[in-house]
Amino acid sequence: MNISLHDKRFEPYIKEVAIQNRVNAIAEQISDDYKGKRPLFISMLNGAFWFTADLLRNIVGEFEVSFVKFKSYHGTQSSGEVVQSLGLDIDVKDRDIVVLEDIIDTGGTLKVFLEVLSQHNPGSVKIASLLIKPGALKYPIKADYVGFEIPNDFIVGYGLDYDGLGRNLRDIYVIENSSGS
């Protein structure tokens, strides 16, 4: 069923069960890759909160988690300016870091955060993103764990919002009349 948020209409795109299957598969892979280590997950608020909660519930083994907060989107467009409003509160020096994102779009948010992170000398850094729009990337960000590669269309649900609304949708929806490219 299509839905309305503010002035826009959205149609169903990725079902909850498909999302959960991919999140569980990524959790299994990360658990294997970090066996015997104690990775530090750094989750990018707000959007990655949902992905983070579901992913970390399924990680086997010891880990720690911390949150940072960046904002660049207004409406359906990246503002091009990435503002940090909550910073690192844990020592990342020599730690194995896994950065958690809900979506990599232009890559601008991660570009800024990875620069901040590298100044604190982490041991290793990998990126897990539920979604990536390869056609929208403006910066050469490479994700190590990806749930879905999607076209350059605006989506909502499972943490992703349109001007604050839609984060609680269990499925992911795409804007109506999207290009699909």
Ligand SMILES: O=P(O)(O)OC[C@H]1O[C@H](OP(=O)(O)OP(=O)(O)O)[C@H](O)[C@@H]1O
């Ligand atoms: O690759 P980019 O073009 O930088 O876009 C990706 C970022 O945009 C969204 O955050 P947003 O700025 O909307 O903040 P939010 O997580 O609080 O919704 C999303 O959660 C990513 O962090």
Ligand code: HPA
């Ligand atoms: O497609 C999107 N939807 C919601 N938020 C976003 N932030 C980056 N891309 C998106």
